[in-house]
Amino acid sequence: MNILTLSIKQKYFDEILAGTKTHEYREIRPTNAKKYITYLCGGKEYKADEELPEEGEIELKPIQYDAIKLLTGEYRGKRPYIIVEVKDAEASILTNNEGNDIVYTYKGEEYLAAQMDYTLGKILEKHID
Template identity: 45%
Template sequence: MSILTLQIKKEFLDKILSGEKVEEYREIRPKNSTKYIEYFTTKDGEEDVKPRPYKTIQFFNGYKGHRPEVIVKIKAAEIEYIIDENENFIEYEENGEIFLTAQMVYTLGKVISKKNI
């Protein structure tokens, strides 16, 4: 089973456990893009991206050994491109390259396991 591992603040971890938080958002940047997306070539020979096929997210709160940890099933994952009021993609520059502003949206399912809660 492929697991995405993420840090999360305690307040948001508690909201996931209570069922109040049902989506997790993560900004896609050049430094972290391979964690969230895969590149592929379409039938037309164009390069495109799709979400990495994770089945679960393992959320950690903190960095010490005895930290709260929750594993949650992923119902759906999609790449959401950020657009302006005229429905144009919002771009940004990093290291001389232009990128589209985007985020991952994970729809969370049931909690599979909890530790140190």
């Protein structure tokens, strides 16, 4: 089973446990993109954006995870967690009100604002003190 591990605030952790939060969103940045996506361009798949050709339409392909392990609490000792089924994953490039791509700069390089949308299913495991 391929499991993505993420930290989450207690409020959202509780909402997922209660079944009221059914999606988990994560911003895709240059520092974390390899955890969430690969890139498709010209029929080829690339693991890193620096490998991409200069020209061509680029698609974001979500890395397939079976479940997400969500941890909450302090970063010491045994942290409460839940493992939740991933029913679907979608990566999208974010746009402004005019429909233009949102562009940020990181270490002098421009990148497109993007996010992951994980549709959550049933809770597979939980450890709550």
